[in-house]
Amino acid sequence: MLGIMLPLVLLPLLSIFIYGTSKGLGTFWSSLIAPEAIFALKLSMVTSFWATVFNVIFGLFAAYVLSRYNFWGRTAVIVTISLPTAIPTAVAGFALLLLWGPYGLLGRLLNPQGAQLMFTPYAIILANVFVTFPLAFGVIKPVFDTMSRSLEEASATIGATRWQTFWHVTLPSLRGAIVSGALLTFARAVGEFGSTILVSGNLALRTQTAPLYIFAKFNEGQIEAANAIAIVLALLSFVIFSVLFFARDWLEYEAQEI
Amino acid sequence: MIAKMKLTPDTEQVHVSWAPDRPQKTGVAASVQGISKRFNKSRVLEDVSFDVAEGESLVLLGASGSGKTTILRIIAGLEQPDKGKVILHGKDVTDLPARERGVGVIFQAYALFPRMTVEKNIAYGLKIRHRPRKERRETVDRLIKLVQLEEHRKKYPWQLSGGQQQRVAIARTLAYKPQVLLFDEPFGALDAQTRVHLRREIRALLRQVKVPSVFITHDQEEALELGDRIAVLNDGHLEQVGTPDEVYNRPATEYVATFLGAANLLLGVVTRGRVEIGTALLPAEKETRRFRNGQSVKLVFRPEDVCLSPDANLPDGCRRLANGVIQEVNFVGAYERLIIRLDLAHRPQTGELAPLYQVTINTPEKMTGVPIMATRPKPDANATKYKVGDRVAVGLTSFSVLPNYTLAKQR
Numbered sequence: 001m002l003g004i005m006l007p008l009v010l011l012p013l014l015s016i017f018i019y020g021t022s023k024g025l026g027t028f029w030s031s032l033i034a035p036e037a038i039f040a041l042k043l044s045m046v047t048s049f050w051a052t053v054f055n056v057i058f059g060l061f062a063a064y065v066l067s068r069y070n071f072w073g074r075t076a077v078i079v080t081i082s083l084p085t086a087i088p089t090a091v092a093g094f095a096l097l098l099l100w101g102p103y104g105l106l107g108r109l110l111n112p113q114g115a116q117l118m119f120t121p122y123a124i125i126l127a128n129v130f131v132t133f134p135l136a137f138g139v140i141k142p143v144f145d146t147m148s149r150s151l152e153e154a155s156a157t158i159g160a161t162r163w164q165t166f167w168h169v170t171l172p173s174l175r176g177a178i179v180s181g182a183l184l185t186f187a188r189a190v191g192e193f194g195s196t197i198l199v200s201g202n203l204a205l206r207t208q209t210a211p212l213y214i215f216a217k218f219n220e221g222q223i224e225a226a227n228a229i230a231i232v233l234a235l236l237s238f239v240i241f242s243v244l245f246f247a248r249d250w251l252e253y254e255a256q257e258i
Numbered sequence: 259m260i261a262k263m264k265l266t267p268d269t270e271q272v273h274v275s276w277a278p279d280r281p282q283k284t285g286v287a288a289s290v291q292g293i294s295k296r297f298n299k300s301r302v303l304e305d306v307s308f309d310v311a312e313g314e315s316l317v318l319l320g321a322s323g324s325g326k327t328t329i330l331r332i333i334a335g336l337e338q339p340d341k342g343k344v345i346l347h348g349k350d351v352t353d354l355p356a357r358e359r360g361v362g363v364i365f366q367a368y369a370l371f372p373r374m375t376v377e378k379n380i381a382y383g384l385k386i387r388h389r390p391r392k393e394r395r396e397t398v399d400r401l402i403k404l405v406q407l408e409e410h411r412k413k414y415p416w417q418l419s420g421g422q423q424q425r426v427a428i429a430r431t432l433a434y435k436p437q438v439l440l441f442d443e444p445f446g447a448l449d450a451q452t453r454v455h456l457r458r459e460i461r462a463l464l465r466q467v468k469v470p471s472v473f474i475t476h477d478q479e480e481a482l483e484l485g486d487r488i489a490v491l492n493d494g495h496l497e498q499v500g501t502p503d504e505v506y507n508r509p510a511t512e513y514v515a516t517f518l519g520a521a522n523l524l525l526g527v528v529t530r531g532r533v534e535i536g537t538a539l540l541p542a543e544k545e546t547r548r549f550r551n552g553q554s555v556k557l558v559f560r561p562e563d564v565c566l567s568p569d570a571n572l573p574d575g576c577r578r579l580a581n582g583v584i585q586e587v588n589f590v591g592a593y594e595r596l597i598i599r600l601d602l603a604h605r606p607q608t609g610e611l612a613p614l615y616q617v618t619i620n621t622p623e624k625m626t627g628v629p630i631m632a633t634r635p636k637p638d639a640n641a642t643k644y645k646v647g648d649r650v651a652v653g654l655t656s657f658s659v660l661p662n663y664t665l666a667k668q669r
Binding site: 148150151153154155156157158159160161164168169172173 | 334335336355356357358359360361362363365366367369371372373382383385386387430431434
């Protein structure tokens with residue numbers, strides 16, 4: 001097992017750290033605090049954060065509606081929501097560009113007003129939302145589906161309004177699912193490359209996210225600069241993964257007692 | 259483990275009433291009137307009506323699929339009837355949503371809120387009603403004491419036993435003084451021993467709090483023990499509503515007779531104050547009064563109402579039915595169970611005293627007798643022992659005569 005995992009996973013990761021620190025920690029540090037690098041990291045965090053907020057709230061809402069109500073076209077909605085998982089991210093970015101770009105179907109209407117959505121941080125958020133929407137939804141919906149209706153019914157017979165029931169009974173039971181859904185979305189959004197590079201325009205200090213920065217610096221031959229950010233992103237994903245992995249018992253236990 | 263509950267009420271609790279503060283004019287706490295319900299084309303309930311008196315406990319007894327859960331959900335407001343009304347303390351609540359009805363439902367798996375401690379679960383009803391903190395604390399204190407969970411008040415539901423969870427569920431509903439308590443198969447999830455124990459606890463608790471209650475169950479033993487009255491439900495309609503004594507000893511229909519305990523059924527015809535079954539004539543002046551001569555009837559009697567005698571001398575109060583042969587003797591713990599084949603072919607001669615010997619089980623082709631089941635308590639079984647093949651006189655201490663409808667729609 002280790003024989004396979006070593007060359008496939010561990011060695012490439014290890015090489016980031018070995019190479020990144022080979023010219024001394026000083027070089028690593030100065031590459032890291034370069035304004036472009038800091039901007040790229042910040043932009044990635046901020047856009048991913050808002051994409052996560054949006055997707056958790058709407059994922060929660062969509063999961064609630066789709067597991068509690070049966071209506072015509074319900075399956076179609078579920079399929080549509082889950083579709084982005086199967087779409088290549090470059091295609092997603094390209095599609096967004098065609099719709100919202102200066103000559104796009106909707107972008108054409110925005111343009112005369114002097115508004116431009118593409119090639120701005122908002123475009124990045126939009127692309128992140130598009131690509132990661134199925135993640136939070138996919139984690140939250142099964143918990144809704146398996147959650148016993150009698151809890152909500154009990155709350156109703158006790159005298160609670162629908163909102164009180166949601167706030168005091170449903171939401172606390174979803175805590176685990178919301179946390180893991182949010183972490184998955186965030187992790188995915190931070191690393192998003194294919195759609196972002198198309199919709200952002202990859203403008204340094206304006207719309208360049210961390211993965212785009214790695215790509216750009218690598219193309220310019222500035223391996224150390226690319227490597228420093230790569231280390232930060234790798235560490236971040238380790239942290240998120242550890243939380244998901246080691247808190248799994250806690251998260252699953254949450255799901256069980258419902 | 260299940261804590262023992264005291265069956266005597268605490269003196270300081272005697273004055274606390276958990277019953278709703280409403281003028282009790284009629285004495286009827288809850289009333290279901292002409293309820294009908296269909297789910298997709300299939301009929302679930304058909305014109306069901308019954309009342310629950312103040313402080314009374316009524317058991318809805320029926321097999322699974324009889325519609326009993328639907329009735330409960332309709333009373334609670336979790337389901338809407340197609341026809342009919344639900345009236346709680348004189349007020350028509352049919353169109354009110356569940357949260358405005360003020361009923362207490364004890365769900366089958368208790369449905370305690372997993373994120374809340376025992377205290378918080380109990381306080382929930384008052385919290386969402388925005389009652390002052392002091393009132394909440396006092397009510398919770400009293401209820402926790404009432405259901406004897408003082409040392410568990412900070413625990414979460416998963417840390418409690420099934421019985422303790424059930425008590426939390428009851429306390430949680432009592433906190434807002436429910437109009438009526440509805441128990442959905444309250445002991446379904448528990449093992450047999452715990453079940454018997456909890457049944458007594460709940461009975462004692464309900465006597466104390468005096469809140470009218472509706473139980474649903476498919477367990478006849480549970481129904482007989484919990485109910486002041488029992489409503490027997492069969493395939494969406496009520497067969498009989500009555501006290502445990504009435505439904506058990508005077509079943510109105512064949513279904514009730516066979517669903518509540520074991521029953522023997524024999525087909526017969528009413529003949530001048532008697533029931534004629536084959537050649538046997540059972541005197542039944544009172545029981546046949548509502549039938550006309552020649553009407554086809556069913557004779558229904560319970561195994562414990564059968565009396566036997568090795569000669570023709572049956573005990574007093576026992577009406578002679580026929581003769582029979584013992585086919586099987588089983589000792590089943592508390593009592594003895596016998597299968598007897600009745601001879602209903604031979605007509606006894608007048609003045610004939612000795613039992614007849616027409617029925618025999620020695621040869622299969624002669625197994626023409628009608629089998630019935632009888633049970634005898636241990637003292638009787640020890641006083642007169644029977645073995646397979648013994649001939650006996652068979653009499654009945656009590657029985658019911660029901661019309662024999664050939665078609666269900668004649669009902």
